[in-house]
Amino acid sequence: MRLEHVGRRHGLRGPWVLREVSLDLPAAALVRVVGTNGTGKSTLLRLLAGVDAPTEGRVTGRPARTAYVPERFPVALPFTALDYLVHLGRVQGLGRAAARARAGEWLERFGAAEHAGAGLAELSKGTSQKVAVAQALLADPALLVLDEAWTGLDTGARTALDTAVRERLAAGATVVFVDHDPRRLEGEAEVVYGVEGGRVRETARVRAGAGGRLPAGPESAESAVPAVGFPPGGAGTVAAGGELREARRGPGAGMGGGLAGGAGPGHAVASSAPGTVGAGASARIVIVASGGGRALPGGLPGDPATAPGADGTTVLTVDGARSDELLGALLAGAWHIHHLGTEGGRV
Missing domain, CATH: 3.40.50.300 (P-loop containing nucleotide triphosphate hydrolases)
Structure with missing residues (x-):
């Protein structure tokens, strides 16, 4: 290295x-x-x-x-x-x-x-x-x-x-x-x-x-x-x-x-179960990510809602049942994950 x-x-x-x-x-x-x-x-x-x-x-x-x-x-x-x-x-x-x-x-x-x-x-x-x-x-x-x-x-x-x-x-x-x-x-x-x-x-x-x-x-x-x-x-x-x-x-x-x-x-x-962040699969999960100039990968699991965040980040919101898949897809696309949380409050 x-x-x-x-x-x-x-x-x-x-x-x-x-x-x-x-x-x-x-x-x-x-x-x-x-x-x-x-x-x-x-x-x-x-x-x-x-x-x-x-x-x-x-x-x-x-x-x-x-x-x-x-x-x-x-x-x-x-x-x-x-x-x-x-x-x-x-x-x-x-x-x-x-x-x-x-x-x-x-x-x-x-x-x-x-x-x-x-x-x-x-x-x-x-x-x-x-x-x-x-x-x-x-x-x-x-x-x-x-x-x-x-x-x-x-x-x-x-x-x-x-x-x-x-x-x-x-x-x-x-x-x-x-x-x-x-x-x-x-x-x-x-x-x-x-x-x-x-x-x-x-x-x-x-x-x-x-x-x-x-x-x-x-x-x-x-x-x-x-x-x-x-x-x-x-x-x-x-x-x-x-x-x-x-x-x-x-x-x-x-x-x-x-x-x-x-x-x-x-x-x-x-989380307490796969695909959740401690609040059950019905929870909406918020992921704050950035791609360092890379475009957001297409066809993301769970069809997340996206919005611009601070300092060039993107805020993605997805059903808890699909959050693990979404994290994997972002990582595979060389995106950085800054924060994970539930809708309405950061975990």
């Missing part, structure tokens, strides 16, 4: 958060990102995961199965923990039985099985974080991006996440993470990127077969910077919290937010 001269700013005239980021993300490696607060670490992770698109430059070669755990998990979603995970598993291409089984397994591993039937809004911060992490691991992502994912977890869950990271690495995945604890997976990262002043540089790399870390510059990493199935050919990134950000058609493309699976990952809000 490669970032070429990538920059990201907020708004047309907002300040640049990152500029001229060029790097080759290694395959099958543990990658740590370090830097002080506010330097752009989270922005870099969102770009890697496909949750945000670059303002300038380009990202190529993102694995089809990409998963992302954000720093903050939005708990005000009208679903139970299990329903949320099952729906995301379905979006990633798992059958209902497989999605339910995997959801149960991950809740058990993170010590949250007893909360499977609880509403997300009723969960403690720590348990909500367990659900956020579980959604990212349901479909065995090839790229796992973790932004302070250990924060709020108890000791047992942190150990379980450490183990899950090592399992993904053993399976040939790449894991990129930020964590405030410098001892997190200490000595295991093969590459360290430092973020400072809107720039990103490789500060350390382990020499293959040498068993030692080589500084990439005159300083070490620690001193240099403080410390689904989507339609065939589609790709995306699923992230906790219900926003699907990027999808591209073709080899080496990816999508954006915490979980990915099937032919590609996606970022989606879970």
